[in-house]
Amino acid sequence: MWITSSKDTVLTPTAVALGNFDGFHRGHQQVVRPILNPNQVAVDSQKVGGGYSETTPPFGISGYGTVVTFNPHPQEFFTGQTKKLLTPLPEKIEILRRFGVQQLVLLPFDKDLASLTPTQFVEQILVEYLQATRVSVGFDFRFGRHxxxxxxxxxxxxxxxxxxxxxxxxxxxxxxxRISSSIIRESLTEGHLNRANQLLGRAYTLLGEVVQGQQLGRTLGFPTANLQLPPEKFLPRYGVYAVLVTGLAARYGKTIAPQLGVMNIGCRPTVAGDNPTVEVHLLDWDGDLYGQSLTVSLEGFLRPEQKFASLEQLKAQIQRDCTHARTYLQARKNLPLLD
Structure with a gap:
C-alpha cells in the first residue's frame, strides 16, 4: 500500500473513500468496499489481502483505490487536545493494507484545509490534488468549513x-x-468486549513493542511481556483478558501460529503500581520477546482489575486466569470468525 501526505507523490487518478475511519469498524468497511477492485475476493479482516501493484490502478476501477483521511484528527485540531484513538496510524495502516486498499493519503488537517468551503474542497482536493473519478462516503459525512x-x-x-x-x-x-467509534469506545470502557468486537468485525487489537518492565511476573512464575503502546492508543477497561498474540515470526524467520495468552491492563494495585501497564503472559512460549513488535488481539474479558491481600493470593489468581484463558480460547477455535 502506497502512503503519502504530499500532492507531489500521490498516485492518480483515484477512486476515493473519504473519512476519519478510526477503528475501521464494519460501517467504515462498507464505505471503503466500493473503491476496491471488484474482482478481488472479499478479504477477511484477519487475513492478509491486496496484492495491488504500486504502478498500475486495479482492474475494473478507474483510479487507484485510495482511502483519504485526516492527520491529525480534526477534533485534535479544533480542541488542541490529543484524542485517544482506537487505531493509531501504524495500526490503521496495517488494517487498511490487509483489507486491500491500494493507497492511503493523509491530508494534513490545518487552518487552510479547515477554512475551505465545500466547493473549494471538491475543486482543490478531489479534482486538482487527487484527480478523483469516484468518491465513496458514509450517509452522515460532512465536509468543508464549519x-x-x-x-x-x-x-x-x-x-x-x-x-x-x-x-x-x-x-x-x-x-x-448506527455503528460508531463512540459506541465501540463505550463498550470497551464498560468491559463489553464481545459487543465491541462485533461492531468492529474483528477482535480489538493492541500493537506495541516489548520493553523492559519490573519483572514482577517472572518472580511469581509467570513471565510477562511489557507492551509499550502509542500514547494516543485507547485502552479498554482495566482488567484481565484472554488474548491471541502474533508477530513472533519476525525474529525467528519462520511461520509461528498465533499464541494463546493472558493479558493484564491496569495499575497493579496489589504491588502499589502508579501508572497503567499492559503485560502479556504467553501460555506456551519461553523465547525472548524484548524489542519485538507484537499484535495482541483481545478475544475475551475475564475479570476486572482487583487488589489482593498478598502476593500468594495474586499468584493463585494468575494461575486461575491462565486456566480460564486457555479454556476460553480453545473453545473459540471452533467458532466462525466475525464477518
Missing part, C-alpha cells in the same frame, strides 16, 4: 466535474442507531 457541506452537496458539486459519488447507507447496529 462542516457545512452535506452528502447531497458533495454529490451536486462533484457531478459538475464528472465525479461519481456513492453514499453508503446506515449500517444496522443492534446497540444504537
Amino acid at each position: 462542516r457545512m457541506g452535506s452528502t447531497e452537496d458533495l454529490k451536486a458539486i462533484a457531478s459538475q466535474y464528472g465525479i461519481d459519488v456513492e453514499i453508503v447507507s446506515r449500517f444496522p447496529c443492534p446497540y444504537g442507531d
Whole structure:
C-alpha cells in the first residue's frame, strides 16, 4: 500500500473513500468496499489481502483505490487536545493494507484545509490534488468549513466535474442507531468486549513493542511481556483478558501460529503500581520477546482489575486466569470468525 501526505507523490487518478475511519469498524468497511477492485475476493479482516501493484490502478476501477483521511484528527485540531484513538496510524495502516486498499493519503488537517468551503474542497482536493473519478462516503459525512457541506452537496458539486459519488447507507447496529467509534469506545470502557468486537468485525487489537518492565511476573512464575503502546492508543477497561498474540515470526524467520495468552491492563494495585501497564503472559512460549513488535488481539474479558491481600493470593489468581484463558480460547477455535 502506497502512503503519502504530499500532492507531489500521490498516485492518480483515484477512486476515493473519504473519512476519519478510526477503528475501521464494519460501517467504515462498507464505505471503503466500493473503491476496491471488484474482482478481488472479499478479504477477511484477519487475513492478509491486496496484492495491488504500486504502478498500475486495479482492474475494473478507474483510479487507484485510495482511502483519504485526516492527520491529525480534526477534533485534535479544533480542541488542541490529543484524542485517544482506537487505531493509531501504524495500526490503521496495517488494517487498511490487509483489507486491500491500494493507497492511503493523509491530508494534513490545518487552518487552510479547515477554512475551505465545500466547493473549494471538491475543486482543490478531489479534482486538482487527487484527480478523483469516484468518491465513496458514509450517509452522515460532512465536509468543508464549519462542516457545512452535506452528502447531497458533495454529490451536486462533484457531478459538475464528472465525479461519481456513492453514499453508503446506515449500517444496522443492534446497540444504537448506527455503528460508531463512540459506541465501540463505550463498550470497551464498560468491559463489553464481545459487543465491541462485533461492531468492529474483528477482535480489538493492541500493537506495541516489548520493553523492559519490573519483572514482577517472572518472580511469581509467570513471565510477562511489557507492551509499550502509542500514547494516543485507547485502552479498554482495566482488567484481565484472554488474548491471541502474533508477530513472533519476525525474529525467528519462520511461520509461528498465533499464541494463546493472558493479558493484564491496569495499575497493579496489589504491588502499589502508579501508572497503567499492559503485560502479556504467553501460555506456551519461553523465547525472548524484548524489542519485538507484537499484535495482541483481545478475544475475551475475564475479570476486572482487583487488589489482593498478598502476593500468594495474586499468584493463585494468575494461575486461575491462565486456566480460564486457555479454556476460553480453545473453545473459540471452533467458532466462525466475525464477518
